[in-house]
Amino acid sequence: MRLLTLLVLPLALAAPTHQSLDLSADNAPDAIDHLSEYFNLLAEKVRRYKVLDAPPECDVSKAVLPTSPDPLPVPDDSTVIRHVAIGRGTQNYTCTANATAAPVPAGAVATLFDASCLAATQPDLLTVLSHLAISYHPSPLPFASSSANAGFGDGPRPRLGPSDLEVSGVHYFTAEGMPFFDLELADAGSVGVAKNASSPAPGDAPVGLGGEKAVGWLRLLAPEGKTGKGGLEEVYRVDTVGGSPPATCNGMPETFQVEYAAQYWFMGKKE
Template sequence: MLASKLLLSALGATAVVAAPVFPDLNMAAALPGSIDTMSEYFNMLAQKVQESKSMAAAPVCDVSKAVLPQSTPPLPPPAAGLILKHVAIGRGTQNYTCANETAAPVANGAVATLFNATCIASTYPELAKLLVKVALQFNLTQSEASRRLAPSNLAISGKHFFTPSLTPFFNLDVSDTMKLGEVPCAKNASSPAPPNAPVGQQGEAAVPWLKLTAKPGATGDLQEVYRVETAGGSAPATCKGMPADFEVQYAAQYWFYEKSQ
């Protein structure tokens, strides 16, 4: 019973009909398979709840048991002496610019809200992976009152954006309950998303998986960041029919590593 209550509390099985503070389901732009995706999520959630009822004790949120998802070819592993600090699901947009219709879109940063998925990633990795796909079925509201990621109960743990110099930046100090640090980053390595990675709301391919390393100015002992389990976010091959500036919605997992104490 304790295990099932813990799982339901973390994932919010009753949050499909969301309260106003939750992101709204974007029915106009829902993917053709959105109903199947939601069914897959709740079927897996029900399965995990059923399994948890037979556990002698509730599962413990042991971050050391979390396993970083692997790409093909694999990204370089975390550097020696680093340990996992935080896992978040990012939901936002990849941003692009177009010079003319015959040019290829140029990446112009990204903006995303980060939701705390640390315990889910370490205890129920299959659900954490599926939540990225599910997150694309929902559009985030613009209100700061939106403190959860529907249909789960994951709370905001940070913000991701690019500085004016196009440096990827993560702020994990926005939560009232946890202050994990800030980290400007530089790309260290990239690997294509798997062929079966979830596509975006308009069928866009998933953006690559990345390893990022901290630049000067990082706090909270944050050293490395991985973007994995991506969904959507890629630009079209050319700018034909596109505005000068446009966004492509995406979701991903972000894994943050710090120095071992």
């Protein structure tokens, strides 16, 4: 019954557990369309589940990784999907005094929301929710420390509006500049990675709050011989929304952030 609960609870939960929809952003018309599509799909899923003996099995290992027009390398044969999350946060950049120079990437931070069950059973709903996530104000990020557990403590975890998806971890860059994923809240482990391959986001990818284009899709790998906790080895960033900087530093501050959303797929060693 877990999946049915995930689908129905958003209609009943009190508003304070969720973020608010940002209708002041440039992409507000798209947000309203995505919200309408989400609830139409949600209503259809609930209607169908009422006549089933049991909901579909929530087995994330059977989920299908999205592919772009310019596909990324496929996961290693020795791995299996362990966790899927929707990330909501910021891509960070720096600028020099040269106004004609391009902004330089300076890492990212994001809250990760557990979407494993949706990826396994309702990929269409996952796609719509991923696109809608950018239009919701981001949750406070627990970066007072590098631990998701320490950051959220014993209090209630934020949920990804308008769904009931609960926080499963955090994404940030270490002091050494390594992308790091902490999924301890979901008992899914943690891993530090490096970029292995990239692919441009599809031309029709949703834009950010200010009309920013979607950042590229990535394949990220743990350094050789350094498998992450829980056996995690590969991370894919796909179905991205927003996050790209302006073409030049003209008029930009020395440091700035661009909000984004994305799906993150985590692969680990087969047991």
